[in-house]
Amino acid sequence: MNTSSMPQQKALSEELRTLLDDPRGHRVRDDAETVRAFSRDFGPKHDDALPRAVVFAESVGDVQAVAAYAHQRRLPLIARGAGTGVSGAVNATDGCIVLSLERMNRITEIRVDDEVAVVEPGVINGDLGDAVAPYGLMYAPDPASYRQSTIGGNVATNAGGLRCAKYGVTRDSVLALDVVLADGALIRTGRDTFKGVAGYDLTSLFVGSEGTLGIVVGVTVRLRYLSTSQESISALFPTIADAAAAVLEMGRRRVQPAITEFLDAGTMEVIDASFGTRLAERGGALLLVRTDGFGAEAEAGVVRAALSDGGGQVSEPGDEFAARLIEMRRASRGDTQDDDYRVGEDVAVPRSRLVSYIHHLSEIATRHEVRLRVVAHAGDGNLHPTFWVSPDGGEEALGRLNAALDDSVRGALEAGGTITGEHGIGQFKRRWLSWEQGDRVVELQRQIKHVFDPHGILNPGKAIV
Amino acid sequence: MNTSSMPQQKALSEELRTLLDDPRGHRVRDDAETVRAFSRDFGPKHDDALPRAVVFAESVGDVQAVAAYAHQRRLPLIARGAGTGVSGAVNATDGCIVLSLERMNRITEIRVDDEVAVVEPGVINGDLGDAVAPYGLMYAPDPASYRQSTIGGNVATNAGGLRCAKYGVTRDSVLALDVVLADGALIRTGRDTFKGVAGYDLTSLFVGSEGTLGIVVGVTVRLRYLSTSQESISALFPTIADAAAAVLEMGRRRVQPAITEFLDAGTMEVIDASFGTRLAERGGALLLVRTDGFGAEAEAGVVRAALSDGGGQVSEPGDEFAARLIEMRRASRGDTQDDDYRVGEDVAVPRSRLVSYIHHLSEIATRHEVRLRVVAHAGDGNLHPTFWVSPDGGEEALGRLNAALDDSVRGALEAGGTITGEHGIGQFKRRWLSWEQGDRVVELQRQIKHVFDPHGILNPGKAIV
Numbered sequence: 001m002n003t004s005s006m007p008q009q010k011a012l013s014e015e016l017r018t019l020l021d022d023p024r025g026h027r028v029r030d031d032a033e034t035v036r037a038f039s040r041d042f043g044p045k046h047d048d049a050l051p052r053a054v055v056f057a058e059s060v061g062d063v064q065a066v067a068a069y070a071h072q073r074r075l076p077l078i079a080r081g082a083g084t085g086v087s088g089a090v091n092a093t094d095g096c097i098v099l100s101l102e103r104m105n106r107i108t109e110i111r112v113d114d115e116v117a118v119v120e121p122g123v124i125n126g127d128l129g130d131a132v133a134p135y136g137l138m139y140a141p142d143p144a145s146y147r148q149s150t151i152g153g154n155v156a157t158n159a160g161g162l163r164c165a166k167y168g169v170t171r172d173s174v175l176a177l178d179v180v181l182a183d184g185a186l187i188r189t190g191r192d193t194f195k196g197v198a199g200y201d202l203t204s205l206f207v208g209s210e211g212t213l214g215i216v217v218g219v220t221v222r223l224r225y226l227s228t229s230q231e232s233i234s235a236l237f238p239t240i241a242d243a244a245a246a247v248l249e250m251g252r253r254r255v256q257p258a259i260t261e262f263l264d265a266g267t268m269e270v271i272d273a274s275f276g277t278r279l280a281e282r283g284g285a286l287l288l289v290r291t292d293g294f295g296a297e298a299e300a301g302v303v304r305a306a307l308s309d310g311g312g313q314v315s316e317p318g319d320e321f322a323a324r325l326i327e328m329r330r331a332s333r334g335d336t337q338d339d340d341y342r343v344g345e346d347v348a349v350p351r352s353r354l355v356s357y358i359h360h361l362s363e364i365a366t367r368h369e370v371r372l373r374v375v376a377h378a379g380d381g382n383l384h385p386t387f388w389v390s391p392d393g394g395e396e397a398l399g400r401l402n403a404a405l406d407d408s409v410r411g412a413l414e415a416g417g418t419i420t421g422e423h424g425i426g427q428f429k430r431r432w433l434s435w436e437q438g439d440r441v442v443e444l445q446r447q448i449k450h451v452f453d454p455h456g457i458l459n460p461g462k463a464i465v
Numbered sequence: 466m467n468t469s470s471m472p473q474q475k476a477l478s479e480e481l482r483t484l485l486d487d488p489r490g491h492r493v494r495d496d497a498e499t500v501r502a503f504s505r506d507f508g509p510k511h512d513d514a515l516p517r518a519v520v521f522a523e524s525v526g527d528v529q530a531v532a533a534y535a536h537q538r539r540l541p542l543i544a545r546g547a548g549t550g551v552s553g554a555v556n557a558t559d560g561c562i563v564l565s566l567e568r569m570n571r572i573t574e575i576r577v578d579d580e581v582a583v584v585e586p587g588v589i590n591g592d593l594g595d596a597v598a599p600y601g602l603m604y605a606p607d608p609a610s611y612r613q614s615t616i617g618g619n620v621a622t623n624a625g626g627l628r629c630a631k632y633g634v635t636r637d638s639v640l641a642l643d644v645v646l647a648d649g650a651l652i653r654t655g656r657d658t659f660k661g662v663a664g665y666d667l668t669s670l671f672v673g674s675e676g677t678l679g680i681v682v683g684v685t686v687r688l689r690y691l692s693t694s695q696e697s698i699s700a701l702f703p704t705i706a707d708a709a710a711a712v713l714e715m716g717r718r719r720v721q722p723a724i725t726e727f728l729d730a731g732t733m734e735v736i737d738a739s740f741g742t743r744l745a746e747r748g749g750a751l752l753l754v755r756t757d758g759f760g761a762e763a764e765a766g767v768v769r770a771a772l773s774d775g776g777g778q779v780s781e782p783g784d785e786f787a788a789r790l791i792e793m794r795r796a797s798r799g800d801t802q803d804d805d806y807r808v809g810e811d812v813a814v815p816r817s818r819l820v821s822y823i824h825h826l827s828e829i830a831t832r833h834e835v836r837l838r839v840v841a842h843a844g845d846g847n848l849h850p851t852f853w854v855s856p857d858g859g860e861e862a863l864g865r866l867n868a869a870l871d872d873s874v875r876g877a878l879e880a881g882g883t884i885t886g887e888h889g890i891g892q893f894k895r896r897w898l899s900w901e902q903g904d905r906v907v908e909l910q911r912q913i914k915h916v917f918d919p920h921g922i923l924n925p926g927k928a929i930v
Contacts, residue, residue: 015754077512108495111817113716113717113816114816114817115716115816115870116815141617158662160660164660164804165659168633168637169660169668171669181905185905187909187927191882191883191901192815193815193845193846193847193883194629194813194816194845194847195470195770195842195845195847195886196813196883197623197634197885197887198884198885198898199890199901199902199906199910199929200670200910200913200928200929201623201636201669202906202910203671204669205665205666205669207666208665208666213665223720224721225720248578251578251580252578254601254690254691255759256690293758293759293760294720294759294760294764295758295760295761295763296759298759299759300761302759348660350576350581350658351579351580352576352578352785364845380660381658381659381660382660416657416658417656417658418661419663420657420662420663421658423662425664429663433663433664436663437664440646440652441652442652444917445664445665445667447916448665448913448916451909451913451916452909463664464664464665
């Protein structure tokens with residue numbers, strides 16, 4: 001085998017085709033359109049780096065062969081799912097190979113009585129949900145991108161979603177992983193049972209590691225019961241403070257909704273524009289709540305009372321519009337693809353700090369003269385403020401935007417929160433990671449990275465600092 | 466500072482007393498009674514190793530000082546909570562210092578609106594539950610030892626309990642950890658928010674690592690809502706197979722009890738002997754089920770129907786005896802302290818394999834002429850078979866007992882299960898760990914251990930191989 005460390009573009013693709021027995025280039029592509037399309041995720045990209053080749057893996061063997069090749073040649077290797085992330089975690093870096101796992105999209109097993117499924121990494125989140133629904137089961141993690149994003153990508157970012165406060169995040173549903181290590185070796189972590197404590201929790205270590213420790217090629221997930229009854233409630237409040245206070249009041253009444261979404265006036269305007277609703281003229285903040293399970297109706301009653309006592313205009317029992325609003329909220333993601341001038345943030349704060357933090361965000365927006373709207377998974381304190389400026393403002397406007405972002409992240413940390421609730425560090429949040437983590441934690445993570453990937457080929461420059 | 470690597474017993478205690486400014490020996494003890502009492506956990510101990518000193522830490526600073534000292538002198542250091550484990554995880558090894566965290570037992574903070582508590586490691590599990598109950602909150606993980614065991618010990622073993630199927634294990638309730646590393650440095654992992662994905666999940670790595678990666682000195686936990694309504698159901702079945710089938714049938718009806726305990730005839734006899742009940746004469750297996758939350762009553766109705774359809778003699782709604790039976794089951798642990806001739810196992814299998822696996826256990830007991838009884842957290846497939854032989858049988862009987870244990874563990878793995886559901890590897894399960902884990906996983910764990918503890922001082926010979 002040729003051991004030159006940096007083969008030319010064509011030579012590299014040819015080598016990969018030979019390696020994968022793919023003479024016609026079905027799995028190894030290097031045309032301009034493909035390399036551009038696979039050079040980034042849904043967020044902004046600040047450079048022109050392109051992959052030297054894109055490999056569409058169709059088997060575990062493909063992944064092992066490409067990893068071993070990249071390991072030997074010291075070539076950066078970026079595994080990706082559907083690329084729906086927004087933190088730059090799969091953005092191409094100089095000289096990299098991109099490894100797409102989209103074609104590994106089989107649901108390998110659904111074990112109904114065990115309430116477990118085994119999937120390849122390229123399975124779309126919503127497709128798994130559809131496949132298990134006839135059995136009365138669900139795959140709980142439901143990022144807003146659930147109709148596009150893959151389970152493998154969800155694992156890489158430890159994706160959250162709307163139902164997390166009740167059903168947990170991706171990590172809480174992952175029992176076992178098949179992982180290809182940097183050198184091409186295949187390992188299995190975790191177990192097929194709900195409980196198990198043998199050895200260190202390598203499964204959780206891989207979940208959320210953004211492809212920097214290994215490449216997930218198989219995921220064993222725990223399924224939950226699909227509720228046959230659910231109640232959706234909407235409540236419009238005069239002010240943001242009223243709505244945030246109502247979230248705490250629901251908690252004080254010890255009811256755990258499956259979904260608790262907070263939308264400010266700006267977010268209501270987006271929904272109004274997309275769906276022809278007229279929400280924004282009716283109030284300053286909107287809460288959308290869903291209860292489910294055997295207690296759905298009783299819980300909904302408690303929720304409605306709490307929201308009404310808190311000054312909300314609350315939907316009537318059985319109101320179908322409330323349910324539709326939740327679907328509109330889910331679907332409202334696509335309209336806000338980030339670019340350099342519009343950045344969707346993803347911080348989390350302790351729930352009791354929601355009011356003061358949203359107030360703080362408004363101050364930041366005013367101070368830096370940037371626009372702001374806020375949506376939040378209020379049940380777990382996870383906020384998505386979107387800041388934007390007019391592109392006409394050029395560099396000066398970008399400076400104000402970035403200053404606002406810095407302040408918003410600093411504020412979240414000062415409130416006892418985190419710089420990322422569910423989107424991950426990727427490329428863009430690395431600048432803030434050392435604000436959250438101590439030097440020794442940073443150093444331990446580097447050492448763990450070195451254990452798994454001694455040559456640093458796996459998604460370099462992402463996830464940790 | 467004296468750098469001799471193995472100071473004599475008295476010299477070592479004196480040095481520790483000087484180090485901790487404890488001239489009277491309140492915190493540093495080396496008397497025979499103390500070193501013997503702190504040389505083991507609740508399980509058997511196969512050697513006479515005693516600690517050279519026992520340090521009762523009263524502050525994070527104490528822990529840091531002792532760790533730094535042990536690190537510098539290359540002395541084995543074993544941190545422990547209440548010592549209620551049964552896998553030998555805190556058993557003394559030659560030349561070790563034992564570091565008890567029992568005195569660090571303050572509940573530092575209860576943040577009601579955030580549904581979070583911060584505790585020192587020595588807080589008793591049940592004491593935290595008592596402290597948060599007035600707020601309508603609970604700390605969900607409830608190992609049978611919850612009145613004796615500490616949160617720190619629960620974290621070290623990733624303890625389970627009765628409520629796991631619905632509320633998760635210890636890992637699922639831990640948000641952040643303060644950890645003293647092997648060299649005495651203090652780090653903080655995780656975050657105070659329910660969600661957060663910044664960096665690698667070091668929190669989960671420490672949870673369940675049995676004191677081999679660091680010493681947990683602070684735990685931030687998520688609290689759950691304490692249900693105001695709960696329903697307890699008991700059902701006696703003619704055979705074990707009937708009871709196990711009924712567990713699956715409850716699942717098929719998509720009801721998620723908080724507790725689902727399975728007891729065989731032998732376990733019923735233990736309860737009968739302890740509490741004067743007459744369960745064993747009425748059936749061959751017992752299921753104890755508890756539903757909670759807003760849907761408790763509706764769920765209990767579904768449960769009763771499923772159990773009755775499955776041939777169970779089911780308790781009436783509101784039957785207080787069913788609730789008392791669950792408390793008897795919890796309290797029945799103490800009578801079975803393990804010794805060389807009686808070993809309580811802790812395997813887990815996929816739920817659909819419960820029937821065949823329990824049948825397999827009976828075959829094993831018959832083949833090796835050992836006694837057997839089985840209790841299981843049936844909702845998550847976690848079984849505790851207890852095997853025993855008469856001490857009169859001597860070495861020959863011990864040989865049969867160990868052969869039965871080996872077969873039971875092998876059988877659990879063949880059924881797709883794990884060698885430990887919630888007790889941990891400790892000393893005793895290391896002989897089976899490589900049956901479950903591949904060579905590369907074993908090696909990765911060793912490398913991770915080396916990152917955190919380069920001199921191998923932290924609880925050597927435990928948790929991994």
